[in-house]
Amino acid sequence: MSNHAIQVENLSKAYRIGLKEEIPDTFMGAATGWLKAPLRNLRRLRRLNTFAENAGQNGDAKDQLPEKNGNSCEPASDTIWALRDVSFEVQPGEVVGIIGRNGAGKSTLLKILSRITDPTSGRAVINGRVSSLLEVGTGFHPELTGRENIYMNGTILGMTKREIDRKFDEIVDFSGVEKFLDTPTKRYSSGMTVRLAFSVAAHLEPEILIIDEVLAVGDQEFQNKCLGKMNEVAHSGRTVLFVSHNMAAVEGLCMKAIHLSGGQLSHIGETHDVIAGYLQHGLTIASEIDLSDHPRRVRGMQSVLKSVSISLGDGSSVNQIPLGSDIRFDVVVDPPRPIRYARLAIRLFNSVGLRVTTCHNEYQHPEPIAIAGKTTLRCIMRNCRLAPGAYTVNLQFDDHRVALDKIDSCAGLEIIPTDIYGTSRVLPTHAAIVFPEVEWSVRAGGMGERLAASFKAC
Amino acid sequence: MFIDFRELYQYRDLFRFLVWRSIKTRYAQSVIGIGWAVIQPVFSMIVFTIIFGNLAKISSDGVPYAVFTLTALVPWTYFSNSLSESAGSLVNNTSMISKVYFPRLVLPLSAVIAKLLDFFIAMLLVFGLMAYFRIAPTWNVVFLPLLVVLMMSAAAGLGAWLTALAIQYRDVKHAMGFVVQLLMYAAPVVYPASLIPDRYRLVYALNPMVGVIEGFRAALLGSRAMPWDLIGVGAASAVVLLLSGLMYFRSRERLFADVA
Known part of the structure; x- marks a missing residue:
C-alpha cells in the first residue's frame, strides 16, 4: 500500500467507434445491404466490448496493444485512444487541476478514476472514499418533489440517508428553493433545478472529490456562490481533482495542474507553469x-x-x-x-x-x-x-x-x-482586461450644489 | 468474489430510494393511479374467462374459471412486468450509468422489488374474488411467502440476464413485449398443469413459474395437493437462473458505461 491518495500507472483507454457506413448506390446493393444488416449490426455491437476483453484483465496485457509509434496489426481505423500511458500521483490533500482541449482525455480520466468505466490497460489505485461529480442532478426525476430529489440524488452520489438528513437544511438553504420543496421538479425553472442539484453535490463529504466542470451553472450570483463553496472544499484538506476550461478557476483553486493533450500527459507541475504551457501549446503566431x-x-x-x-x-x-x-x-x-x-x-x-x-x-x-x-x-x-x-x-x-x-x-x-x-x-x-479610453479632470472643493442636487434626483 | 454484498449493503439507501422512486413515479399524473395494478390482471381475467373458460371450456380443476385464472394471472403479471421493468432499467438510466459509479445491480433489483407493491395490491383482489365464490384458503397458505421468494428469484435471475443483454443489444427491448406474452402459454395461466402429460411434467416445471402458479392454486384454492415436485424443479431452475444471471451481470458490468 502506498500513501498516495491517487496513483495512476500507465493508464490507457481505447474506444471503438463505428466504422463508416457504406452507402449503396444501386437498388440491388441497397437490398443486399439491407438483408445483411442484422449480421453487420451484430458484429458491430459485439465489438463494442470484445475489444476491451481482448485487451486484458486489469491491464496486464500491455503487449497486446499496439506500440505507441509503430503500426501493428491492430485495426486502428476505428479505435480511438482516449488515454495513452498516463501516469501520475496525487498526495492526500492536494487540489489538482486537469486541463486540456476538448478530446484530450480529461473526461475519460475522470470516468476511470471514479470507476464508471474500466481502463483498457494500466491501473489506477485510489485510497479513500471517492465522490465524483461529472454532472449535476444525476437521477433527478421530474415527477419527484425537490425534497425527494435531494434524497434521490444524494444517495446516488454515495451519501447515506442519515448524512442527507443531517445536511438537509444546509442544502436547501444553499439552493434557495425552500419555497418549492414540495413541488415536483418538473415545475421548476431550469435554473432552480440546477441550483438544487448543485447544492446537493456541494454538500458531499468524501475524502477524494472528482469534479468535472460543473461550475458553469446558474446565474452569475449563483456561480460566485459555487466558486466560493469550491474554494471552501479545496481548502478543507480534501483531495480534489478538478477538470475545467476556466483557467482563472483552475489557477485560483489548484496548487498543482496536469495538462493532457491527445490522451497523453503533456505536463504536470505548478498550476501557473502548466497553464502557461497549455496556452502556448502548439499555437502558431503567423500571418x-x-x-x-x-x-x-x-x-x-x-x-x-x-x-x-x-x-x-x-x-x-x-x-x-x-x-x-x-x-x-x-x-x-x-x-x-x-x-x-x-x-x-x-x-x-x-x-x-x-x-x-x-x-x-x-x-x-x-x-x-x-x-x-x-x-x-x-x-x-x-x-x-x-x-x-x-x-x-x-x-x-x-x-x-x-x-x-x-x-x-x-x-x-x-x-x-x-x-x-x-x-x-x-x-x-x-x-484590467480592457484599457478603455478615459478622461480625468480635477476640481477643487466638494461636489458642487448643482451636482449634488442632480445626484439626489436620481 | 462474485458479488460484493458489502458494497450493496453500503448502497442500501440508494436501493431504497430507487424502489420508492419507481413506485412513486410509475403512476404519477394518472387518474386511476395505483388502480392500474389491478386493471391489468382483471381485464385479462375477464377475457380469459370468456374465451378459455366459457367458449373453449378448458378444465379449471373444479373451481370457477375466473378465480382459477386470476390466481395465476397475479403472479404471472408480476413476473412479466418485473422482467420488462428490469430489462429497461439500465437502458432508461444510461445517463446515471455513464456519470456516477454505484453497483449497477441495484437498478434491476430495485425494479423487481418495486413491482411487489402491484403484486400485493392485486393479491387483495384474489382474496376478494375468493370470498365472492366462498372459497376458503387451505392451511398451505403458510407456503405462500416461499412461493413469492421463488417468484422473485426467477424474476431477478432472468431480469439480470435480460438487463445485461439489453444495454448492449436493444433488440431485447423489442422482443420483450411479445415474447413475454407468448411465454404465458408456457405457464399454466389459462389451463391447469394437469393437462400436461406426465412424461413432460418435470421438463415443463423447468419454467419456475409453473411451480409458483400451481403452488398458488393449491394453497389458495385447494383444488389439488401442493405440487412439490413442480415447485422443487422450479426452485432448482430459479437458483440456476439467479446465480448465472448475477454472474453474467457482474462480468458485463464494467462495460456498461462504454456500450450504453
Whole structure:
C-alpha cells in the first residue's frame, strides 16, 4: 500500500467507434445491404466490448496493444485512444487541476478514476472514499418533489440517508428553493433545478472529490456562490481533482495542474507553469494559417474554414500588435454548398482562458451575408483596447443556425503595451482586461450644489 | 468474489430510494393511479374467462374459471412486468450509468422489488374474488411467502440476464413485449398443469413459474395437493437462473458505461 491518495500507472483507454457506413448506390446493393444488416449490426455491437476483453484483465496485457509509434496489426481505423500511458500521483490533500482541449482525455480520466468505466490497460489505485461529480442532478426525476430529489440524488452520489438528513437544511438553504420543496421538479425553472442539484453535490463529504466542470451553472450570483463553496472544499484538506476550461478557476483553486493533450500527459507541475504551457501549446503566431486540416477542429465538424490571417488594419503583418491599433482578420471559407445566411464568429480568449470579445457578422454587419464558393470574409476590429498579453482565437462558421465548422485555438496573437494614455506609464496588465479610453479632470472643493442636487434626483 | 454484498449493503439507501422512486413515479399524473395494478390482471381475467373458460371450456380443476385464472394471472403479471421493468432499467438510466459509479445491480433489483407493491395490491383482489365464490384458503397458505421468494428469484435471475443483454443489444427491448406474452402459454395461466402429460411434467416445471402458479392454486384454492415436485424443479431452475444471471451481470458490468 502506498500513501498516495491517487496513483495512476500507465493508464490507457481505447474506444471503438463505428466504422463508416457504406452507402449503396444501386437498388440491388441497397437490398443486399439491407438483408445483411442484422449480421453487420451484430458484429458491430459485439465489438463494442470484445475489444476491451481482448485487451486484458486489469491491464496486464500491455503487449497486446499496439506500440505507441509503430503500426501493428491492430485495426486502428476505428479505435480511438482516449488515454495513452498516463501516469501520475496525487498526495492526500492536494487540489489538482486537469486541463486540456476538448478530446484530450480529461473526461475519460475522470470516468476511470471514479470507476464508471474500466481502463483498457494500466491501473489506477485510489485510497479513500471517492465522490465524483461529472454532472449535476444525476437521477433527478421530474415527477419527484425537490425534497425527494435531494434524497434521490444524494444517495446516488454515495451519501447515506442519515448524512442527507443531517445536511438537509444546509442544502436547501444553499439552493434557495425552500419555497418549492414540495413541488415536483418538473415545475421548476431550469435554473432552480440546477441550483438544487448543485447544492446537493456541494454538500458531499468524501475524502477524494472528482469534479468535472460543473461550475458553469446558474446565474452569475449563483456561480460566485459555487466558486466560493469550491474554494471552501479545496481548502478543507480534501483531495480534489478538478477538470475545467476556466483557467482563472483552475489557477485560483489548484496548487498543482496536469495538462493532457491527445490522451497523453503533456505536463504536470505548478498550476501557473502548466497553464502557461497549455496556452502556448502548439499555437502558431503567423500571418496566414492554413486551417483546411487543422488538428483542433472540433470533432464532427467539416472543413469549411480554410485559412485565417491576422494583420494590422493596413494589412501589414506583424507578430505583435500594439495596443490601440486596428486588427484585421481575413478568413477564407469554402462551403460545399451555397449559403444564404453565413455566420462567422471570431472569438478572442485571454491567457486565463476567458473569452474577452467576439466579432460576429450577424450582430455587427447590417445585412445577411450570402456565400457561394470560396469567399474571404474580412473583419477589422478598430482601436483594439484589449489588455496587453497573449490571446488565442477560435473560429466558428455556421449556416444560419447550423454549425458547419469550428476550430478551437486556431491562431494566436499578442498585444503589446503602448503609451496610449500619453503618460509614458503603462497600467499593469493584471489590473484590467480592457484599457478603455478615459478622461480625468480635477476640481477643487466638494461636489458642487448643482451636482449634488442632480445626484439626489436620481 | 462474485458479488460484493458489502458494497450493496453500503448502497442500501440508494436501493431504497430507487424502489420508492419507481413506485412513486410509475403512476404519477394518472387518474386511476395505483388502480392500474389491478386493471391489468382483471381485464385479462375477464377475457380469459370468456374465451378459455366459457367458449373453449378448458378444465379449471373444479373451481370457477375466473378465480382459477386470476390466481395465476397475479403472479404471472408480476413476473412479466418485473422482467420488462428490469430489462429497461439500465437502458432508461444510461445517463446515471455513464456519470456516477454505484453497483449497477441495484437498478434491476430495485425494479423487481418495486413491482411487489402491484403484486400485493392485486393479491387483495384474489382474496376478494375468493370470498365472492366462498372459497376458503387451505392451511398451505403458510407456503405462500416461499412461493413469492421463488417468484422473485426467477424474476431477478432472468431480469439480470435480460438487463445485461439489453444495454448492449436493444433488440431485447423489442422482443420483450411479445415474447413475454407468448411465454404465458408456457405457464399454466389459462389451463391447469394437469393437462400436461406426465412424461413432460418435470421438463415443463423447468419454467419456475409453473411451480409458483400451481403452488398458488393449491394453497389458495385447494383444488389439488401442493405440487412439490413442480415447485422443487422450479426452485432448482430459479437458483440456476439467479446465480448465472448475477454472474453474467457482474462480468458485463464494467462495460456498461462504454456500450450504453
